[in-house]
Amino acid sequence: MSTADIFAILRGLPWTVALTLGAFLAGAILGIPLVAARQSRILPLRLAAMVFIQIVRGIPPILWLFIIFFGLGMSVFPISPFNAALAGLGLIAAANMAEIYRGALASIHFGQWEASSALNLGRWSTLTDVVAPQAFRVALPSAASYLIGLMKETAVASTIGVSELAFQGNQLSQLTFRGLEVFALVGMFYILLSLPVAWLSRVADGYLQAKVAR
Amino acid sequence: MDGAVLHMRGGKPTMTEDDALAAKGAPSEKGQARKPLIKLDKLSKHYGNHTVLDGIDLEVMPGEVLAIIGPSGSGKSTLLRCINYLEPPDGGHVTIGDISLNAAAPAGRSELSTLRRSVGMVFQSFNLFPHMTVLRNVSLAQERVLGRSRKNADDRSMQLLSRVGLADKAEQFPGRCSGGQQQRIAIARALALDPDVMLFDEPTSALDPELGLEVLAVMRELAETGMTMIVVTHEMSFAENVSDTVMIMADGKIIEKGPSQDVMRNPQQERTKRFLRAVHDR
Amino acid sequence: MDGAVLHMRGGKPTMTEDDALAAKGAPSEKGQARKPLIKLDKLSKHYGNHTVLDGIDLEVMPGEVLAIIGPSGSGKSTLLRCINYLEPPDGGHVTIGDISLNAAAPAGRSELSTLRRSVGMVFQSFNLFPHMTVLRNVSLAQERVLGRSRKNADDRSMQLLSRVGLADKAEQFPGRCSGGQQQRIAIARALALDPDVMLFDEPTSALDPELGLEVLAVMRELAETGMTMIVVTHEMSFAENVSDTVMIMADGKIIEKGPSQDVMRNPQQERTKRFLRAVHDR
Amino acid sequence: DCTPKHTFATIEEGTLTVAVTTYVPHSYLDDAGNMKGIDGDIAAEFAKRECLKVKAVAVDPAAAIQYVLSGQADIATGDWYRTAERAKVMNLSAPLYTDQMAIYSKDGFANVGDLEGKQVGTVQGYLWVTDLKTMLGSKLKLYPNSVNMQQDLFAGRIDVAVDGYSTGVVAEKSGALKDVKVKVAASDDRVRATKEAAQAAFPYSFNAKEFGVALDAQIEAMHADGTIVNVLKSYGLDGTAAETGAPRLVQ
Amino acid sequence: MLPNYEELSAWLPDLLSGLSISLQVTALSLLIGIPFGLLLALGVLAKSRLTKALALFLVEVGRGAPALVLLQFIYFGLPTSGLTLGSFTAAVIALAWNTGAYTSEIIRASLQSIPHGQREAAVAIGLNRLDALRYVLLPQGLRVALPALLAFSILIFQGTSLCFTIALPELVSRAYEIGSNTFRYFPALLAAGVLYASISIPAALLVSHVEKRAGSYAQR
Numbered sequence A: 001m002s003t004a005d006i007f008a009i010l011r012g013l014p015w016t017v018a019l020t021l022g023a024f025l026a027g028a029i030l031g032i033p034l035v036a037a038r039q040s041r042i043l044p045l046r047l048a049a050m051v052f053i054q055i056v057r058g059i060p061p062i063l064w065l066f067i068i069f070f071g072l073g074m075s076v077f078p079i080s081p082f083n084a085a086l087a088g089l090g091l092i093a094a095a096n097m098a099e100i101y102r103g104a105l106a107s108i109h110f111g112q113w114e115a116s117s118a119l120n121l122g123r124w125s126t127l128t129d130v131v132a133p134q135a136f137r138v139a140l141p142s143a144a145s146y147l148i149g150l151m152k153e154t155a156v157a158s159t160i161g162v163s164e165l166a167f168q169g170n171q172l173s174q175l176t177f178r179g180l181e182v183f184a185l186v187g188m189f190y191i192l193l194s195l196p197v198a199w200l201s202r203v204a205d206g207y208l209q210a211k212v213a214r
Numbered sequence B, C: 001m002d003g004a005v006l007h008m009r010g011g012k013p014t015m016t017e018d019d020a021l022a023a024k025g026a027p028s029e030k031g032q033a034r035k036p037l038i039k040l041d042k043l044s045k046h047y048g049n050h051t052v053l054d055g056i057d058l059e060v061m062p063g064e065v066l067a068i069i070g071p072s073g074s075g076k077s078t079l080l081r082c083i084n085y086l087e088p089p090d091g092g093h094v095t096i097g098d099i100s101l102n103a104a105a106p107a108g109r110s111e112l113s114t115l116r117r118s119v120g121m122v123f124q125s126f127n128l129f130p131h132m133t134v135l136r137n138v139s140l141a142q143e144r145v146l147g148r149s150r151k152n153a154d155d156r157s158m159q160l161l162s163r164v165g166l167a168d169k170a171e172q173f174p175g176r177c178s179g180g181q182q183q184r185i186a187i188a189r190a191l192a193l194d195p196d197v198m199l200f201d202e203p204t205s206a207l208d209p210e211l212g213l214e215v216l217a218v219m220r221e222l223a224e225t226g227m228t229m230i231v232v233t234h235e236m237s238f239a240e241n242v243s244d245t246v247m248i249m250a251d252g253k254i255i256e257k258g259p260s261q262d263v264m265r266n267p268q269q270e271r272t273k274r275f276l277r278a279v280h281d282r
Numbered sequence D: 001d002c003t004p005k006h007t008f009a010t011i012e013e014g015t016l017t018v019a020v021t022t023y024v025p026h027s028y029l030d031d032a033g034n035m036k037g038i039d040g041d042i043a044a045e046f047a048k049r050e051c052l053k054v055k056a057v058a059v060d061p062a063a064a065i066q067y068v069l070s071g072q073a074d075i076a077t078g079d080w081y082r083t084a085e086r087a088k089v090m091n092l093s094a095p096l097y098t099d100q101m102a103i104y105s106k107d108g109f110a111n112v113g114d115l116e117g118k119q120v121g122t123v124q125g126y127l128w129v130t131d132l133k134t135m136l137g138s139k140l141k142l143y144p145n146s147v148n149m150q151q152d153l154f155a156g157r158i159d160v161a162v163d164g165y166s167t168g169v170v171a172e173k174s175g176a177l178k179d180v181k182v183k184v185a186a187s188d189d190r191v192r193a194t195k196e197a198a199q200a201a202f203p204y205s206f207n208a209k210e211f212g213v214a215l216d217a218q219i220e221a222m223h224a225d226g227t228i229v230n231v232l233k234s235y236g237l238d239g240t241a242a243e244t245g246a247p248r249l250v251q
Numbered sequence E: 001m002l003p004n005y006e007e008l009s010a011w012l013p014d015l016l017s018g019l020s021i022s023l024q025v026t027a028l029s030l031l032i033g034i035p036f037g038l039l040l041a042l043g044v045l046a047k048s049r050l051t052k053a054l055a056l057f058l059v060e061v062g063r064g065a066p067a068l069v070l071l072q073f074i075y076f077g078l079p080t081s082g083l084t085l086g087s088f089t090a091a092v093i094a095l096a097w098n099t100g101a102y103t104s105e106i107i108r109a110s111l112q113s114i115p116h117g118q119r120e121a122a123v124a125i126g127l128n129r130l131d132a133l134r135y136v137l138l139p140q141g142l143r144v145a146l147p148a149l150l151a152f153s154i155l156i157f158q159g160t161s162l163c164f165t166i167a168l169p170e171l172v173s174r175a176y177e178i179g180s181n182t183f184r185y186f187p188a189l190l191a192a193g194v195l196y197a198s199i200s201i202p203a204a205l206l207v208s209h210v211e212k213r214a215g216s217y218a219q220r
C-alpha cells in the first residue's frame, strides 16, 4: 500500500463527507414535518405519513437513486448524479429520522405537555422551548448511530457516478488486482470518520445527562 | 384580606369593577349581587363509558379559597384539569371572569388562550422543565405569552423566587432542587403569568412534613393576599384553617360543600364522615 | 404476639432457637441475654465527600417494630438500602441473623444472596414489575430464588394475596391497580420469600388517606404476627401506636431513639422537638 | 480546423458523453479522470475523428446501461458483448474486438472437460455463464468482478476460474496472478462461447440513428487502418482479437 | 420502465431464490447479532475497564466499518490466517457483527430508560443478575427498543446485497444478472425492490402490532 494509493482513495473523501452531511441534514430537517404529520390528529395525514415512511424505508436505496436519477432526471428535470444521490439518501434519512424523532417524543413525559398548556405557551413555543430540547437528548444516540450508518450507505452513490470513498476503493482494487488490502484501507477511513461522531455523541450524551440528573 | 386582590397581578386590572368590589367583601358570605369569578354548570366528563365528572355545579367567588377533598379516583384532578381545559369537558359550561366556554362547541384558540392566561396551575408532580434553569422556568411563559423582554421577565421572576425563598437557586437546574423547592418553583412559575385563579393539585402530598410545611406557608401567604385558589388537598389543617370553603367529592359528584369549619367539624353526609374518619385515623 | 413469629414463614424455621425464644418476650424489654436479629456497627456511607450515614449503631430484636422518622435527606432511605446491601456501605458491619458482612471487604455473591433472602423490602414507589400480572410479581422470586415449582409458588402467592385482600386482582397488571392496592401487592411480594425482617420505605406517603389506612392496617396485622420490621414513616399514629421503638435521624446520625411513646410524647433533643412540631402543624 | 466526417447529434452538442464502467483492461478512468482501456481508447479516437470533446462518467454496469437508455450518455464502455437479447433493448455498434473465454488454473487447463468435478468460479455477465451453469450446476460460483474471483482462487475456495482472456493476460503481466496460468478454452460443444468468440461493442440508444451510422463507419475505419490492433497491443494483447469477422448476435 | 408479464414470470424463480438467501442471511444475522448486541451492551455498561474497552472496540469498529469491509475481511482475510469459511457463514458472521454493534447501542439506551427502581426491586427480592435481566429488565426494555430494532433489521435485510462480493447469490445480484443478460437492469431492480418491500412493509406492520400488544400493560 503506497502513499499514492492512499491519496487515490482520499480523493473520494470530500464526496463521502458532503453526501453524508447533506443527506443527514436534509433528513434531520425534513424528518420534522414528517413526524408532525405522523403524529397529526388528522387521520388521512397520519396515514399518508405512515405509508410514506414505510415505502421509503421498504425499498432499497439503490432503487431510489435509479428512480430519482433516471426516472425524474429523464422526464422531469435533469439532475446531477450527486444531487440525485443527495435527494435519494435525504429522502430515506427523512423517513428514518422521523421514526427516531417519534421514539424521542414518546419518551417525553406528558406532564411536560400539560405544563406547557397550563402556562398557555403556544404550540410553537411548547415545541421549540420545551419539547425539542428534551427530545434532542433522547434522540442523540440513535441519531448518531444512524449518521454513521448513513455514511456507509452513501456508497450506493457510486453506482450512478459519484466518485466517493467506496468508488475510489473499488477502482483502485480493480486497477491493481488487489482486494483485501484496498478494502481494509477504505474501511479504515470509514472508521476514522465514524469515531469522532461516536465520541462526540457519547460525550454530549454524558454531558446532557449530567445536567438534568440529580 | 381586603383590597389586596390586585396586589398579586402586577397592576394589571383584569377583573371587572364588580369583581374588585366583591373581593372586598368576606369571601364566604355569598352576596346575591356579587358575581362569581369561576362558575361551572353541569360540567361532565367521561372516559369511555366511565363517568368521571357527573354534572358538577360550582361557583367560586373572587378571593375565595376552596379546598377539594375526597377519596382517590373521585375526579378531583379531572375537575381541576377541566377548569383550565387541559382536559376538555364533555358537557356543561365553564365560565371564568368574562370568558364562557360551552363544552358542546369546540373551543377556539383565542378563547382558550385567554382562559388559560387567567388560570395558573401547580401540578402534584411539579412538571418543571428539567432542561432549563429555575429562572428560565419562571421567565419562559412571561416572554412567550406576555411578550415581556428577557430582562423584565427575569426581574419579575427573581422577585417571585425571592418571595418563595428561592432567589439563590435561580441558576440551578430543577433536578438538583429538593421536592419542597421544586414545588415552590412551580408556584412561582404559575404566579408569573399574574393569573386570577390558582389551581393546586395535591401540592404537598409528595413532600416530607417539613418541606410540606414550607409549601403550605407559601400558599397561606398567597391566600392572604386575596388570590382566588382551588386546592385539591389531604392536608386537614389547610382545609380547616386556610380555606374558606371545603368541598367533598366522591364518584364524580359533589357530596358536600360549605364553610370549612362547618364541613370539617360537622359533616352532614355519611360518606363524608367515613372519609374524614379515615383521614383522622392515620 | 407470642409464638406467631413462625406463622409468617410458611413453616420454614430459619431462626435460631435463641431468636425464637427471644421473640416470645415483649420486644421492648431488651434482655441482656437475647441476641438482636439485626445489628449495625459504625455503619457509614458517603457520596463523594458528602457523608450520608455517619457511624450508625443499631440493634433490632426479633419481633421488634422500629419506626424511623426524620427530615428529608437525613439518610433514612440510605440506611434501609445499606441494610440489605442494595447500596453497599463504606464502613462498618451489618449483621442479620447468622450472616455478618464487613463493609471493608467486598461481599461475596452467596453471602449477599443469603442476606437478601432474609430481608424483604417494600419501596415507597412500589417498584412492581409492570409487565407481569400481580400473581407473577409475587411468584417470580419464589420460583427463581427458592426454586419452588410454578404451582407451589402460585398457591403460596394466592394465599398471600388473599391475606392482603387482593386475591381477585391476581390476573390484573399492576398498572391497573390503585396506589393502595399496588402497595399491598408490594408487601405480598416481599413476604413471599418468607423473610426474617421487613423493611418499609415510607409505605403510605404516596397514598390518599383512605388507601393509606388500608396499607397501615396490613402492616399493623403483620406486626401483630411478630414480624420484625423497620419502617421509615411520617405517620405519627403508626410511630406512636404500632411501633415498639422510634428512632429519629438527622444528617446521617441517630439523634434520638427509645420506646415509641416516650420519644413521641416527650422528646429530649431540640432537633426532635422541632421536627415533631412541623409534623403536628400540618 | 477540425471537420467532422459525419453529421449527427450527440446528447450534449460537441461532446461525446461516455458511461464508463470499471473493468480493466477494457474500460476505466485514470487518476486524472480520463477515459482509458481498450474500449476507452477506441471511443476517444472516435471522438477525436468526429471533432468531439469527451465527457466520461464512471458508473456501475447497471447504471451505465441506464445512462444510455435514459439519454444521459451516448455510449457505454466495458467489454459489452453483442447478444440477441441485448439487441432487443439497445443498438449495438459494429464489433470492436473479440473476447475469448479463458480458463485460469495452476495446472494450465485448456479444456472445458477439465472443469468437471471441480469448484469453478466465473464472473457475472459473460456469455458462457448459462452454459457452464447447466454443465456444472452448484459447482459453479458466480462473482461480481474478477478481483473477488481471483481472491477466492488464491484462497483455494475454487479450483479453476473462467474469465475473459484479455483480463487474464493483463492480470498475468501485472503479476497479480502469481503462478496461475491463463489459457484460451479449446472449442467444446457444451459451451457455445468456446466455439465462437464474443464480439465486444458499444451499446447506444435506438433513437441515435445518425450517431450509429457514424460510429459504425469509424469503427470500420479503425479496423482498416490498424488503430484497433495498436490499441490492443498497447494493453499487452497480441492483436489477433481485432479480427472480429462479420457482425453477429449471439443467441 | 416496468417489467412486463413474460419478463416477470421468467425472472421470478431466480429472484425468489435470491430472496430466500437474503432472508436466510438476515434471519441468522439477527438471531446471532441481537443477542451479541445485548452482550456488547452489557459489556459497555460493565464496571471492569477491560471488558468495557473490549466491548467499546467491538462496537465502534462494528458500526464504523462498512459491512462490505467486514465481509471482505472475514471472507478473504481470515484464510491467510488459516481459517477458510464458506460465503454463507462469512456473510452471517460479518452481518451479525454489524448487527451486534448497532443493536448494542439501541439496547443500551433502552435498558437505561428503565426506571432504576426496577433493577433495585429485582435485587431486593433476591434475583441474581441473569434472572433480573431475563425476567425484569429485558421484557421492559424490549418495548422501548423494538421500533429501532425493526428499522435496523430492515437495513440489514437490504444490506444483504453486499454479500454478492463474496459470491453469495442473493436478491440484488440476481437482479443484476438478469440485467446484464437482457440490459433490463432497471425493471429487474424494480422487481427486486418490490420483493424487498413486500417483506419489510408487512414486517414493519407486524412489529408495530407486537409493539402495541407488548405495551398494553402500560395503558391504564
Ligand SMILES: Nc1ncnc2c1ncn2[C@@H]1O[C@H](COP(=O)(O)OP(=O)(O)OP(=O)(O)O)[C@@H](O)[C@H]1O
Pocket: B047, B052, B070, B071, B072, B073, B074, B075, B076, B077, B078, B079, C208, E220
Ligand atoms: N386518561 C384517562 N383514561 C381513562 N380513565 C381515566 C383517565 N384519567 C383519569 N381516569 C379515571 O378517572 C377517574 C378520576 O381520576 P382523577 O385523577 O380525577 O381522580 P382523583 O380524584 O384526582 O384521584 P387521586 O386522589 O388518586 O389523584 C379515575 O377512576 C381514573 O382511573
Ligand SMILES: Nc1ncnc2c1ncn2[C@@H]1O[C@H](COP(=O)(O)OP(=O)(O)OP(=O)(O)O)[C@@H](O)[C@H]1O
Pocket: B208, C047, C052, C070, C071, C072, C073, C074, C075, C076, C077, C078, C079
Ligand atoms: N446516588 C446518590 N448520589 C449522591 N447523593 C445521594 C445519592 N442518593 C442519596 N444521596 C443523598 O444522600 C442524602 C440522604 O438521602 P436519603 O434518600 O437517604 O434521604 P431520606 O432521609 O430518605 O430523605 P427523604 O425523606 O426525602 O426520602 C441526601 O442528601 C441525598 O441527596
Ligand SMILES: [Mg+2]
Pocket: B076, B077, B078, B201
Ligand atoms: Mg389526582
Ligand SMILES: [Mg+2]
Pocket: C076, C077, C078, C201
Ligand atoms: Mg427516602
